[in-house]
Amino acid sequence: xxxxxxxxxxxxxxxxxxxxxxxxxxxxxxxxxxxxxxxxxxxxxxxxxxxxxxxxxxxxxxxxxxxxxxxxxxxxxxxxxxxxxxxxxxxxxxxxxxxxxxxxxxxxxxxxxxxxxxxxxxxxxxxxxxxxxxxxxxxxxxxxxxxxxxxxxxxxxxxxxxxxxxxxxxxxxxxxxxxxxxxxxxxxxxxxxxxxxxxxxxxxxxxxxxxxxxxxxxxxxxxxxxxxxxxxxxxxxxxxxxxxxxxxxxxxxxxxxxxxxxxxxxxxxxxxxxxxxxxxxxxxxxxxxxxxxxxxxxxxxxxxxxxxxxxxxxxxxxxxxxxxxxxxxxxxxxxxxxxxxxxxxxxxxxxxxxxxxxxxxxxxxxxxxxxxxxxxxxxxxxxxxxxxxxxxxxxxxxxxx
Amino acid sequence: xxxxxxxxxxxxxxxxxxxxxxxxxxxxxxxxxxxxxxxxxxxxxxxxxxxxxxxxxxxxxxxxxxxxxxxxxxxxxxxxxxxxxxxxxxxxxxxxxxxxxxxxxxxxxxxxxxxxxxxxxxxxxxxxxxxxxxxxxxxxxxxxxxxxxxxxxxxxxxxxxxxxxxxxxxxxxxxxxxxxxxxxxxxxxxxxxxxxxxxxxxxxxxxxxxxxxxxxxxxxxxxxxxxxxxxxxxxxxxxxxxxxxxxxxxxxxxxxxxxxxxxxxxxxxxxxxxxxxxxxxxxxxxxxxxxxxxxxxxxxxxxxxxxxxxxxxxxxxxxxxxxxxxxxxxxxxxxxxx
Numbered sequence: 001x002x003x004x005x006x007x008x009x010x011x012x013x014x015x016x017x018x019x020x021x022x023x024x025x026x027x028x029x030x031x032x033x034x035x036x037x038x039x040x041x042x043x044x045x046x047x048x049x050x051x052x053x054x055x056x057x058x059x060x061x062x063x064x065x066x067x068x069x070x071x072x073x074x075x076x077x078x079x080x081x082x083x084x085x086x087x088x089x090x091x092x093x094x095x096x097x098x099x100x101x102x103x104x105x106x107x108x109x110x111x112x113x114x115x116x117x118x119x120x121x122x123x124x125x126x127x128x129x130x131x132x133x134x135x136x137x138x139x140x141x142x143x144x145x146x147x148x149x150x151x152x153x154x155x156x157x158x159x160x161x162x163x164x165x166x167x168x169x170x171x172x173x174x175x176x177x178x179x180x181x182x183x184x185x186x187x188x189x190x191x192x193x194x195x196x197x198x199x200x201x202x203x204x205x206x207x208x209x210x211x212x213x214x215x216x217x218x219x220x221x222x223x224x225x226x227x228x229x230x231x232x233x234x235x236x237x238x239x240x241x242x243x244x245x246x247x248x249x250x251x252x253x254x255x256x257x258x259x260x261x262x263x264x265x266x267x268x269x270x271x272x273x274x275x276x277x278x279x280x281x282x283x284x285x286x287x288x289x290x291x292x293x294x295x296x297x298x299x300x301x302x303x304x305x306x307x308x309x310x311x312x313x314x315x316x317x318x319x320x321x322x323x324x325x326x327x328x329x330x331x332x333x334x335x336x337x338x339x340x341x342x343x344x345x346x347x348x349x350x351x352x353x354x355x356x357x358x359x360x361x362x363x364x365x366x367x368x369x370x371x372x373x374x375x376x377x378x379x380x381x382x383x384x385x386x387x388x389x390x391x392x393x394x395x396x397x398x399x400x401x
Numbered sequence: 402x403x404x405x406x407x408x409x410x411x412x413x414x415x416x417x418x419x420x421x422x423x424x425x426x427x428x429x430x431x432x433x434x435x436x437x438x439x440x441x442x443x444x445x446x447x448x449x450x451x452x453x454x455x456x457x458x459x460x461x462x463x464x465x466x467x468x469x470x471x472x473x474x475x476x477x478x479x480x481x482x483x484x485x486x487x488x489x490x491x492x493x494x495x496x497x498x499x500x501x502x503x504x505x506x507x508x509x510x511x512x513x514x515x516x517x518x519x520x521x522x523x524x525x526x527x528x529x530x531x532x533x534x535x536x537x538x539x540x541x542x543x544x545x546x547x548x549x550x551x552x553x554x555x556x557x558x559x560x561x562x563x564x565x566x567x568x569x570x571x572x573x574x575x576x577x578x579x580x581x582x583x584x585x586x587x588x589x590x591x592x593x594x595x596x597x598x599x600x601x602x603x604x605x606x607x608x609x610x611x612x613x614x615x616x617x618x619x620x621x622x623x624x625x626x627x628x629x630x631x632x633x634x635x636x637x638x639x640x641x642x643x644x645x646x647x648x649x650x651x652x653x654x655x656x657x658x659x660x661x662x663x664x665x666x667x668x669x670x671x672x673x674x675x676x677x678x679x680x681x682x683x684x685x686x687x688x689x690x691x692x693x694x695x696x697x698x699x700x701x702x703x704x705x706x707x708x709x710x711x712x713x714x715x716x717x718x719x720x721x722x723x724x725x726x727x728x729x730x731x732x733x734x735x736x737x738x739x
Contacts, residue, residue: 184708
């Protein structure tokens, strides 16, 4: 017990010293050091997808220079046991709010963490930019207004929203010759939602839905729905759901029913690379002629130059959300510069400079501007096809401003 | 007068004994007409797998009145053991078109998997259930749930949390024509193998000395013990057989679907348990019947676009049976019980 007390005391003392040091440094350099917070899940399996976004953001902050100020980055990791943790994400946002030098934050990576962070950041009026959140309810309509507590918009994102993916795939499927589609969904919010959006657009464009049903996560037998698709004489298939809901099992069952040659459409739920447990790995040869989407731009202006720069910095290739993370930091730096030009750098002036700018930011993703709720007006859905055992980019659909 | 009575009652008895076969034939006929041959074959195949798993539930319940919640996961482990034997030990990568080689590979696969799983089942009984045999009934039930989690975590540790592919040894292109429809030989093989195993089990229970010991133990454990039946040995053999059948179901699952995952056992286990209750828990023929019934409901729901309600119908049926006919379709009378 005594030992514990000693340890506890020494820990307390260390915290006190640290706090004093922090307080001291911020007091002595007040107005000189500006910090951009970076909030991502950065350990375990979450690191593979969020790590590139962090690296991109750090690179942009390193490159930036603001006259009269020192710009710093502060990275906090909200992954627990290898997965993003919304509670920790909210706690990290509180840490940023409590650090007076933090004027803006890049992150988070997952929509569920954003849901936990936005109420905290909006109350403090702290600007944040997510490279990857796609859930429409974070910003749009009553849900979005409730999340920011009716306050001014302080959250922007450079990824477009999920509600455009289903329609984009429908437009592409129609163009690709689909007339009679059979639709299966995973019965949950994501799977049924994206399938509903797909169905509405496909019918609006004059297509016929020859059958539709749903099978929940955990289903192993897809032979009956495959046979139903065959009996309905479908010429194409749409699956709303993610790989672990059973997308590749459905694809295999279709092949077993003799429908292996039909085009198979999905959204970003099956666009998960070619690693262990991915759609392509499980469906194997049957994955050929499958199509998927992603709510992000593929053809980035000046991609090669960025890749060279990124590789020189980190010794590895830029991938996934590295570009979007870089773009977010670019936008925040622009906002800070505008506030500096205005003569008063506070969280509010930085927030206003980004949210109320009214014109586009020039970023690595191209021109990006935000609508009245903070969503990007760069509404581009990229489409991919499995060809030779890997996803290949086929085209993008631009929903314009 | 007396003669007439005798005749009518013996005719009634004849009708009574024929009621089940007539019912089954009528059900199959109606299903075939409503579903069409393709979906009918799908349902029979799925039913065969459910039935194999359901047998393990019903045998264990019959003999020690334990709902062995870990049994679905024993089936799951069986599918992984089959995958490991097939791809790592036998080096299979896909379909085998050479018929003698295919037959040999499949036989070895069945024999090894059933053997391994029988040992796993007996170990679970010895380590987790036997020490609790005299404990209150809640204790082994909780233990069974614990065993279920242990099995899932062990598999997750070795094979990861994702869906794993299994070599499909029987070529899926092989098929025969039945009245204009293409029926894959794979489905016929799955159904035939499962039905053969079920018949073998029935013969074992009704004809062998050990089978008789299993029946008497389920009727009255103490009396059987007094008559010289080794109760511990009999119960262990029940677990050996039930888990061996789950292993066979695991082999069949892999051959038919070409994949497995660590959480396969939960849903399949729940369905198989429901099948056992529908058929009359403790009754082996009833469990098989229940498995087929559930498969026909699910396939029918998917075939007509009501896939998302399949589970609701199956489990509503379970509730209805529990309320109005708790002894199930065939009843859990001890004569058929094992």
